[in-house]
Amino acid sequence: MENKKAVVKKEKKEVVWAGAQVLFEKYGTEQNQYGRNSILLVAKALNITPFGVNVLGGLPYINNLGLKQKLSHYSPDARFEYRWIKRSENDTDKAICEARLMEKEVAISDWITGEASPASIKMGTLKGYQNHLAQTRAENRCINSVYKLKIHLDLFEGVA
Secondary structure, eight states: OOOOOOOOOOOOOOOEEEOGGGGSSSOHHHHHHHHHHHHHHHHHHHHHHHEEEEEEEEEEEOOOHHHHOOOOOTTTTTEEEEEEEEEOTTTTEEEEEEEEEETTEEEOHHHHHHEEGGGGSSOOOGGTOEEEEEEEEHHHHHHHHHHHHHHHHHHHHHOO
């Protein structure tokens, strides 16, 4: 009879998602510590609050709060203009909002579309908030269309 041994491999699991809650953990898993360190590094490098950074799929990204904070650094007088293509009338509707970024009376971005439907909303607690999400997505896309390269260069410089 053949003697078979089970081979157990330990795999390092990456952080799937981490946000502000990992900042308040006194003790945490190795993955949470990695998420915490990533958040703090990116926040410091970009000169934004740690609450403006999340980790998704093992990689840090700047959330809505962080994008708005960077916008206030780059364009303190910036504001958004909106055009609603379709407002959601109920929890099953799709919402479509266009936004553009303005400085004084000059558009500094094109009209950018944000859409939200129940199918595109992953968090159950946000279902029914399609109008808000469409507007937020349009705003974030505007900021990214104008400042994403600058943000990435600031991050590179800050980490170096």
